[in-house]
Amino acid sequence: xxxxxxxxxxxxxxxxxxxxxxxxxxxxxxxxxxxxxxxxxxxxxxxxxxxxxxxxxxxxxxxxxxxxxxxxxxxxxxxxxxxxxxxxxxxxxxxxxxxxxxxxxxxxxxxxxxxxxxxxxxxxxxxxxxxxxxxxxxxxxxxxxxxxxxxxxxxxxxxxxxxxxxxxxxxxxxxxxxxxxxxxxxxxxxxxxxxxxxxxxxxxxxxxxxxxxxxxxxxxxxxxxxxxxxxxxxxxxxxxxxxxxxxxxxxxxxxxxxxxxxxxxxxxxxxxxxxxxxxxxxxxxxxxxxxxxxxxxxxxxxxxxxxxxxxxxxxxxxxxxxxxxxxxxxxxxxxxxxxxxxxxxxxxxxxxxxxxxxxxxxxxxxxxxxxxxxxxxxxxxxxxxxxxxxxxxxxxxxxxxxxxxxxxxxxxxxxxxxxxxxxxxxxxxxxxxxxxxxxxxxxxxxxxxxxxxxxxxxxxxxxxxxxxxxxxxxxxxxxxxxxx
Amino acid sequence: xxxxxxxxxxxxxxxxxxxxxxxxxxxxxxxxxxxxxxxxxxxxxxxxxxxxxxxxxxxxxxxxxxxxxxxxxxxxxxxxxxxxxxxxxxxx
Numbered sequence: 001x002x003x004x005x006x007x008x009x010x011x012x013x014x015x016x017x018x019x020x021x022x023x024x025x026x027x028x029x030x031x032x033x034x035x036x037x038x039x040x041x042x043x044x045x046x047x048x049x050x051x052x053x054x055x056x057x058x059x060x061x062x063x064x065x066x067x068x069x070x071x072x073x074x075x076x077x078x079x080x081x082x083x084x085x086x087x088x089x090x091x092x093x094x095x096x097x098x099x100x101x102x103x104x105x106x107x108x109x110x111x112x113x114x115x116x117x118x119x120x121x122x123x124x125x126x127x128x129x130x131x132x133x134x135x136x137x138x139x140x141x142x143x144x145x146x147x148x149x150x151x152x153x154x155x156x157x158x159x160x161x162x163x164x165x166x167x168x169x170x171x172x173x174x175x176x177x178x179x180x181x182x183x184x185x186x187x188x189x190x191x192x193x194x195x196x197x198x199x200x201x202x203x204x205x206x207x208x209x210x211x212x213x214x215x216x217x218x219x220x221x222x223x224x225x226x227x228x229x230x231x232x233x234x235x236x237x238x239x240x241x242x243x244x245x246x247x248x249x250x251x252x253x254x255x256x257x258x259x260x261x262x263x264x265x266x267x268x269x270x271x272x273x274x275x276x277x278x279x280x281x282x283x284x285x286x287x288x289x290x291x292x293x294x295x296x297x298x299x300x301x302x303x304x305x306x307x308x309x310x311x312x313x314x315x316x317x318x319x320x321x322x323x324x325x326x327x328x329x330x331x332x333x334x335x336x337x338x339x340x341x342x343x344x345x346x347x348x349x350x351x352x353x354x355x356x357x358x359x360x361x362x363x364x365x366x367x368x369x370x371x372x373x374x375x376x377x378x379x380x381x382x383x384x385x386x387x388x389x390x391x392x393x394x395x396x397x398x399x400x401x402x403x404x405x406x407x408x409x410x411x412x413x414x415x416x417x418x419x420x421x422x423x424x425x426x427x428x429x430x431x432x433x434x435x436x437x438x439x440x441x442x443x444x445x446x447x448x449x450x451x452x453x454x455x456x457x458x459x460x461x462x463x464x465x466x467x468x469x470x471x472x473x474x475x476x477x478x479x480x481x482x483x484x
Numbered sequence: 485x486x487x488x489x490x491x492x493x494x495x496x497x498x499x500x501x502x503x504x505x506x507x508x509x510x511x512x513x514x515x516x517x518x519x520x521x522x523x524x525x526x527x528x529x530x531x532x533x534x535x536x537x538x539x540x541x542x543x544x545x546x547x548x549x550x551x552x553x554x555x556x557x558x559x560x561x562x563x564x565x566x567x568x569x570x571x572x573x574x575x576x
Binding site for chain 2: 095096097098100101193194206207233236237239299301302304305306308309316323324325326327328329330332333334335336337338339340341342344345346348350353354356357358360361364371373374375376377378379380381383415416419430431432457
């Protein structure tokens with residue numbers, strides 16, 4: 001049952017010598033073998049590479065070394081470069097791509113002693129909320145395999161919720177960590193924009209993307225964030241703010257912490273079971289000593305429109321590099337332009353095409369001011385709403401998603417409906433905030449529900465403190481899907 | 485609303501099948517119609533936000549430093565010769 005352990009539980013057993021990293025890594029690999037045929041969380045796994053890292057970790061420990069994550073197996077979303085491993089972004093267009101270097105977060109994980117393994121399934125180029133846009137087939141929700149696991153980091157959430165790894169990394173552009181964490185019943189943290197390096201993360205929307213952890217509890221989220229956070233001269237958007245001791249924030253004490261409930265978040269599509277579970281979670285935080293008050297975020301209804309202009313515009317520029325010249329698959333053409341057109345037409349999936357075309361449209365001459373520039377201005381208004389709210393409160397609480405996981409295929413024909421389900425997660429990225437989703441209950445059908453907490457820029461300590469205190473008072477995070 | 489895709493599709497250099505074009509045009513039209521919602525707001529005098537960090541013009545000394553080797557930089561390319569990327573003929 002080693003694969004069920006959290007990072008801190010496993011480290012304890014590794015330190016006492018009760019377990020080796022090889023045993024822990026083998027347990028995760030066995031679990032993948034046993035359940036992943038049904039879940040499709042992993043695109044690929046290099047077992048011998050993982051076991052070699054585990055053996056090296058065991059040798060280091062035998063030699064008296066101790067590091068923050070020495071010997072802990074961590075699985076990686078297929079959007080981060082891991083040296084000499086494939087990198088596909090769950091797309092066909094990258095062909096047989098093999099990373100020539102490690103992303104900064106991977107270097108940091110290695111320096112902390114972690115065993116880095118697996119390529120986790122996702123929506124192609126991180127574009128999607130359901131994991132159905134993967135060229136490798138959809139990952140499935142471990143609580144009900146007819147349901148989506150959420151996206152885009154669906155595989156990262158499934159692998160943690162189904163105990164196929166001890167923790168994982170994903171990326172979040174408009175909710176891609178928090179939303180699948182909520183739908184699969186694990187903890188997902190999106191750090192503040194600029195907190196974690198994106199060097200080696202394949203860019204989707206550069207003003208919004210951020211790398212973050214998926215874990216089985218909040219203590220683990222603090223541990224993993226500690227390892228990956230910090231300045232990096234390879235990423236010019238990385239803010240040189242000192243990294244605090246996140247574990248020190250886990251005091252269990254939320255007395256006097258001010259939590260805001262946005263009036264505008266009582267939307268029409270909010271499922272009554274989700275509302276009841278998140279209301280109860282806020283009550284719990286209040287009972288623990290937090291002060292709860294209503295706040296207003298007047299531009300909430302414009303967030304999705306703003307996001308889908310800015311994110312697609314940035315994506316259309318970032319994905320221009322996939323043109324069949326420098327990497328990936330190529331379809332031949334009589335001239336470079338025809339080669340580009342054919343390569344991209346055959347290599348990209350439909351959602352990626354939709355977004356690139358939309359992004360190209362809103363940036364094209366004649367439309368730039370009306371769409372893109374206007375969206376950037378509304379982004380300012382959305383950001384100001386939050387900064388104003390954070391003068392009155394320390395955190396903002398809401399559901400992570402308006403509904404529990406929906407059925408695979410339910411929304412595929414209607415992209416706009418899919419976009420509208422991102423209502424609670426999207427503003428966080430536009431405003432450059434940090435956010436976390438923690439398990440807070442189940443629907444009658446047995447699907448997980450997530451509570452989202454949002455914090456000020458670089459307010460991760462408050463976020464972790466409240467999430468941890470809530471988790472200590474409840475046992476939702478200990479529930480596991482039955483996969484036997 | 486039907487969106488005239490042809491110019492954006494050409495600029496984006498993506499070849500669509502006729503079936504794809506038929507599916508995408510109304511879907512994108514619907515999304516464009518939805519984002520027009522932003523026209524309800526008065527944004528005169530509002531500064532645009534390009535990104536949410538306080539940083540600007542992050543620079544470093546322009547000095548040579550270690551980077552990918554030529555071999556590593558080329559190893560994922562579909563076609564190379566003599567240390568270069570190969571593309572279809574551009575000039576007659």
